[in-house]
Amino acid sequence: MPERAKILVIEDDRLVSRLLRRLLQQAGYEVSVAYSGRAALAALQAERPDLITLDIALPEVDGEALLGELRADPATRSIPVIVISAAPWLLHDRLRRHARAVVAKPFRPEEILRVVASVLAGRPTD
Structure with missing residues (x-):
């Protein structure tokens, strides 16, 4: 049996994070959640996920700064990141280059999957 892909959801909105966790788990993925940029960095020290979903508006360390740290670190540089944002049109080109995909909130479950x-x-x- 193939190993389930591990996804780290980085999202401070508890409702959105619960929705993403449930949706991804039901699709067969192993999911962990971090509610802040600092919590995400700690989680990444403990385990390397196969994929990260990242909200931009986070407490402590915002998503843009966090994504920059991920790309600067050889240990996390290759982990694909999906940015989930309520205002994707405001994202800088640099941020878009570092993400594999950008999904707008509110999103449809089938779109995320x-x-x-x-x-x-x-x-x-696309």
Whole structure:
């Protein structure tokens, strides 16, 4: 039996994080959640996920700074990141270059599942 992909959801909104956790677990993924940038960094010290979903508006360390740290660190540089944002049109080009995909909030469950599956398979997300 193949190993389940591990996904780290970085999202401070408890409702959105619960929705993402449930949706991804039901699709067969192993999911952990971090509610802040600092909690995400600690989680990444303990275990390397196969994929990260990242909210930009986070307490302590915002998503943009966190993504910069992930890309600067050789240990996390190759982990694909899906940015989930309520205002994707405000994202800087630099941020978009560091993410494998950008999903707008509110999102449809089938959209998240499609993007996650595409990113994990190394396929384009458009």
